[in-house]
Amino acid sequence: MIKHLRPAIVSFALLSLATGVLYPLLVTSGAQVLFPKQAAGSLIESKDGKLLGSELIGQNFTSPKYFWGRPSATAPMANNAGGSSGSNQGPLNPALADAVKSRIEALKVADPSNTLPIPADLVTASASGLDPHISMAAARYQAGRISRERLIPPKELQRLIDANTEARDLQVLGEPRVNVLKLNLALDAAKP
Structure with missing residues (x-):
């Protein structure tokens, strides 16, 4: 018995060392x-070394002076990086329909004069609930509100949006997207 047990224990120990440690x-x-x-989390720090966030994790901006990111399904805390999750609500789920309706109303209340179509990524949560990006359409939709709130000329604001737009991955995957945290930091640098 020991004759058969010893090789199994040695194999287990070696494989555990190789796959669990080395x-x-x-x-x-x-x-x-x-x-x-990237290995350190793609962290963004201020000039004085204060941690501002990560390029990879969405943040909750609620002030009308900032661009807003995608809604998060990590309730009750918005953009809770410790609790990544989707809502698991399908398109026929009444709770999802109610959430989308309330998000649409919130966008209309924040900018009643905006007649542009509301982009889907401003009213639907991402699969992880932590998406740090919005589409170009979502950035354009919010540009009028930001321009009025911060008294930034629309062309200057568009320049900031363009400067913080990331291209498609490998030039073919996905769509161009805007990192909300980087864009809001650029806004603060331009017009605090």
Whole structure:
């Protein structure tokens, strides 16, 4: 019995060491050497070293002076990075329809003179609930409100949007998108 048990225990120990210690150590150290910013969470810090957020995790902006990101399904806290989740609500779910209707009303109340069509990404949550990006249409939809609130000429605001627009991945995957945190930080730098 021991003759058969010993090789199994040794194999288990070696495989546990290889897959549980050596491989993660190799991958983590390789990532830190090859991609230090991404391995550290793509964090954004102020000039004085204060942590402002991550490029990869959406933040909850509610002031009309800022661009708003996608709604989050990580209720009750908006954009709770510790609790990534989707709502699991299908298109026929009345709760989803009610949530979308209330988000549409909130957008109309915030900017009653806006006649542009409301982009879907401003009223529907992303799958993870933490999406840091909005579409170009969502940025354009909010531009009028931001321009009036901050007294920024529309052309200058469009320049900021363009400067914070990320291209398609590998030039073919996805759509151009705007990182909301970076854009709002650029707004604060331009007009505090």
